[in-house]
Amino acid sequence: MATRSIPRFDDDSVRIAALEAENTKLKRINAALIDRVERATDLQGNAFSLFETAISLEGKIRERTADLEQALGALAQSNAALAVAKEVADDAQRRLRDAIESINEGFAIFDADDRLVLCNQTYLGLWPKIADRIVPGIAFSEIADMIGKDGSMLGAMVARDRWVSERLAQRMVASGGHVHALADGRWIQINELRTSEGGIVGVYTDITEVKAEDARLRAREMAEKSAILQATLDTIAQGVCVYDAERRLVAWNGPLLTVIGLPRDGLSSIATHDGLVAACEHLNGPMQPDAPLAWLDDGVGDAVSRRQHRNGKIVEVHRARMPDGGMVMSFGDITESLRAADALRETNETLERRVEERTAAINAVNRQLSRENAERLAVEAALRDAKTAAEQANISKTRFLAAASHDLLQPLNAARLFVAALGDRRLALPTRALVRQAGSALDSVEDLLEALLEISRLDAGAIVVEPVDFAIDEMLRSMKAEFAPVARERGLTLRIEESGLWVRSDPRLLRRILQNLIGNALRYTQVGSVAVSTRTEGDVLHLEVIDTGPGIAPEHHLEIFEEFRRVGEHGRDRGMGLGLAIVQRAGRMLGHALTLQSALGEGSRFGVCVPLGTATIRTDYVAQPSRRGRLDDQIVLVIDNEASILEGMRALLEGWGCTVLCARDAAQGIIPCGEHAPDIIIADYHLDDGKTGVAAIGAVRAAAGIEIPAIVITADRTPELREGLVQAGFHILQKPVKPAQLRALISRLTK
Known part of the structure; x- marks a missing residue:
């Protein structure tokens, strides 16, 4: 048995031991008295004195014998009480074991000395390597030490002594929950609380799925942030690169390699900040004294420097530290700007014209960028609208199929009833062949509707x-x-x-x-x-x-x-x-x-x-046989808001020998009953004006004063409706109704 406990002792065992000691003492006294009588002699040889002594000893023996009998009676009562108490204790202990074994979480109880009293199989399953050594009476400190040694906990694999000491410290507090990672990838949450006697109750819950979902959410958030960052970088004309706190390249944009002067396949050479500095020195010459590419240490503000390349190109470098310790760098080719500035200084007479030209060019670029941004935003909006429209169309399709299923199945149900009624009659062979063909065509229509509705429910996640x-x-x-x-x-x-x-x-x-x-x-x-x-x-x-x-x-x-x-x-x-x-x-x-x-x-x-699954004990149910033959003398009340359905039901049921009463709502269903209540009620779930067949059945039952068997027929295949009707005690048939199923159900309910 997975659950283990320490045997309990009570005061009855102490009392029994005392009675047994008293019984032994009385036996010794009795033996001594008898021995004394046998060996005693009268020193004066007086026979009467010997007689008196014998009489006195006989009385004492009788008293001692009565005391002994009382003690034996008390001992028997104590033994009986002890047996009853033991049986009660065993029952209580068995119920406790069954209760904790039914818990999905690991469960363990420790006494005031922090020794194991009781645990379930789920708790032992957390530590498979040492499960056979976790027995009642073992101290928690020993369990923690064994867990630390066997490598079950991830923290213990890294630093065993530190993990054991921290776990024992958490144990001393025992006032809340804490999370641990197992070496096999699982996560457990441990909740420990002290009992009124000073012991500790621990509940161990597997939260692996919760942790995995949390990790997925964080990864998704990081991916979204990375996508936003990359999209932002790609819209910048300057070359941009971002290094993390370990000085590794984590983000860059397209113009970066061009500005630095690297070929398209040269990205690997700047994977680290040191690689970037080395590549720039190799391509464009040694660094200037102000170290324009140097790493910014803590506390240093943003820096702007210029770097002169061997080919004469001048690049402006912006450096800025990030909150996480990394650094972002941007490289802008300002060669043309500087040349333009020099030209402006040399020719003041063309300053205004050049400024206007430059301004116009910048404005044109800005307008182009604005147009491109507007076009991109328009495309994104169009994509969002298209996605929304597609989702709405899918939802509308699903809702339409679900809503239209009732209206589609109503005439199909009526047609099946009429065909079934014809099939029960004696017909000429050509006519019977036509009826079979009509039934086959209806089966095909039903299969098509069933498949369409099932795909609709699968697509909608219903x-x-x-x-x-x-x-x-x-x-x-x-x-x-x-x-x-x-x-x-x-x-x-x-x-x-x-x-x-x-x-x-x-x-x-x-x-x-x-x-x-x-x-x-x-x-x-x-x-x-x-x-x-x-x-x-x-x-x-x-x-x-x-x-x-x-x-x-x-x-x-x-x-x-x-x-x-x-x-x-x-x-x-x-x-x-x-x-x-x-x-x-x-x-x-x-x-x-x-x-x-x-x-x-x-x-x-x-x-x-x-x-593959796990085999469990199963119970075989034997189906009740249904009554066959005609349903003579059965009064059937049919409630449906469709006249064609009522006529089809009447033709089918009367062909089986039933007396059929038809009604379109509850009010009409009560009137024709008169003094003869129907034997069974067949009602469509959806009636006119939002009313339901369930309410109509209730009204008819209330008017008749008896619980009449009822069948609800519906085209709604949602599990929620089916479960609600079953819990309410109704029998359900799906549209279109199969006559064989209907007849078998009526036979079973009316026999």
Whole structure:
């Protein structure tokens, strides 16, 4: 057992020891008295004296025997009380162990002497190398010393003695939380508080993800700042370079190498400040006495110097220290400016004209720069607007599909009900064939709407991934049961092997991936077989769907995962081109890699890589059998705001032998009930004027005075609505309603 404790002792053991000592003492006295009687003689030879002595000794023995019996009775009572107390203590200790083992964080309790009393498995898991030596009674100082020696803590690897002393100092305070880095890359937060008895309770929380997210945010901020700095530097005409406190080059702009005189590939030579000085001396001659490129020490203000190059070019150098100890330098070629100034001094008569020309040139440059800045800002604004428009368009598309799904599914639901009602009747063979074709067409429309809505929800992020550990064989068996009839109908062999393994994934999304892959394989395979194989590689299970179909050319491997993209004309019934798009989005959400091996004429092998999970105890539920046959004498109240739905429901249910009452809202649903309450209520969730079928069901139940079984039918597939209806005790069917599902549910609720 991971949780350990120190055995406890109480006053009962002391009391039992005292009673046993008293019992021993009484036995010794009794033996001495009997021995005395046997050896005693009357010195005068008086027989009556001997008789008196015997009588006296017999009374004393009787008293001592009574005392002994009382002591034995008290001992038995104490033993019984001790057994009860021990059982109570064991129960309390077991509950305490179970409680701390259920905590996700590491948990440890130390007594007033700072010795371990109790801990859970999570706590021991933090120190795997020394877990077997952490036992109840061990002092915390010993644990800290062992942790420092085994290298579990990053700080201990750097300076073990210092880490141990600092950890013990934190332990003495025991009034808050502190964070430590483990050697394996994890981070834990330790919260320690003193108990009323002077002990310490410690909670050890894994905050690795929090630290990683914080690091990502800081890195993003630094990247944004670097991008802003680089953009700023690139707009400056002078050459600029920035060195950090270690005198390493961290930023520069394009004109820098040109001003210094280095070739385009000469950046490596100025990677450090010393390299910059050496390169400038090599290219442009020795430094001037004022050291125009020297490093600025602490406390030195900004400096402006001029440097004369060998070729006569004069460069003005600006140096300024940064708060972090680094230095920024700018190089401006002022040769022309100086020559212009000399010329101005020599020819005063042309001074005004030259100044005007220079001013005009500067103004033109400024205007050009302003125009360029305005154009850049306009382009950036246009890009932002385009991005916003694209995001809004995507959101609008998702909202439109979600909102339109109800209106699209209403007529489809009505059509399916009418077709199902026709299918239950005796029809001529040509007519029955037409009904089957109509049902098949409705199935295709339903599949298209389902795929569109699912892609919409995946794109909008409306589906939340909920990974759990589960046995993959259960899903594979359900896939086999679902697709075996399809394979038989198409003359194909379907093989699905089981692995006996557990995986960690979201069962809904993984099931959707397998359904689409197996469905595609059966759809495009003309002859041969479709197989689902499993193999492990490390801690990953590879699920592969292998077919003997026509295969896919390598140049089409990427485009087949796009929406509405279909390659070739193979297959009995070509899909809509959405199945693999859903597979790709679901795999991306789950973080499961997808694989594809295929070539023309060689079949295809689609795979998904799923991490292995941990096996747990599971409970098998046996489905309740549904009643078959006609539903005679069942009164069904149907509430829907669409007349076509009501008519379709009436035709379908009356064909099953039900008595059908139709209503468009709660008020109409109460009136036709009369003295005979319906056996079951079927209500559409969305009614007119913002009302819901849930409220209508409540009104009918209140009027009837009984809890009538109810089914809610909705086109809304959001998990929130489904969870709310399930928690409220309603049974749910999605539109378009499948008649077989409806009949099975009615049979189960009314039997």
